[in-house]
Amino acid sequence: MLAQSDPAEINTRLLSLGGSQMDMYAGPLAPEAIFDEIRVQLKLAGVDTKAAYEAFLAKSDGYATMVLSDTSVWVLRLAEEKAHYIHVHPGRYSPHTFRVKASALKTALAYQAAAQHHQLTDDLLADLNRVRKELRLSPLRSTGESGHILEIIALLKQD
Structure with missing residues (x-):
């Protein structure tokens, strides 16, 4: 950018x-691979709309975590942007991350x-x-x- x-x-x-x-995050997965893995996990969880995503997050105080194939942990929240409502960032002290x-x-x-x-x-x-x-x-x-x-x-x- x-x-x-x-x-x-x-x-x-x-x-x-x-x-x-x-x-x-400084691990082996490219951003596209990270997003693809998260999409697959969300789909497997039955999350395919914004409403379903909001309900999914509501079950755990407004955020969820996902572990990807490289063992990194990612935090998902609701984004402020309407069109792209899934906010993703590396988990604190996750493998392949640094502060x-x-x-x-x-x-x-x-x-x-x-x-x-x-x-x-x-x-x-x-x-x-x-x-x-x-x-x-x-x-x-x-x-x-x-x-x-x-x-x-x-x-x-x-x-």
């Missing part, structure tokens, strides 16, 4: 990630977008701090503080 975004709107999109932490602070994820994504738009100078600390400034995040004092960010950047490059 960021690669196809205009550079001027990337930071606005990244600000929507919030300010806390989240779980990111990430929103500020580190925003920085890594902005850095990757800057790389794709040929906006990097090859000065890692300066480049990281430039994207952090644009995101209204505090600067890093050294590259030693960026270990978690660099791990996320490495994961993003695997795609």
Whole structure:
């Protein structure tokens, strides 16, 4: 999504990630495979309409969990969007997931977008701090503080 975004709107999109932490999936399943497995499990449970999905979630306080073929656990909730009403995210401490602070994820994504738009100078600390400034995040004092960010950047490059 960021690669196809205009550079001027990337930071606005990244600000929507919030300010806390989240779980990111880094397992072997592609997004399409994750969605396919969830669709199959929902179909087997007799869930094939929004009303059936809402009733399915109501049985467990508004959310459900599903374990996929790679043993990862996914949480399902009702999405706010009307057309796409199934909200899916990795379960906390699920296999193949890791916790990430929103500020580190925003920085890594902005850095990757800057790389794709040929906006990097090859000065890692300066480049990281430039994207952090644009995101209204505090600067890093050294590259030693960026270990978690660099791990996320490495994961993003695997795609």
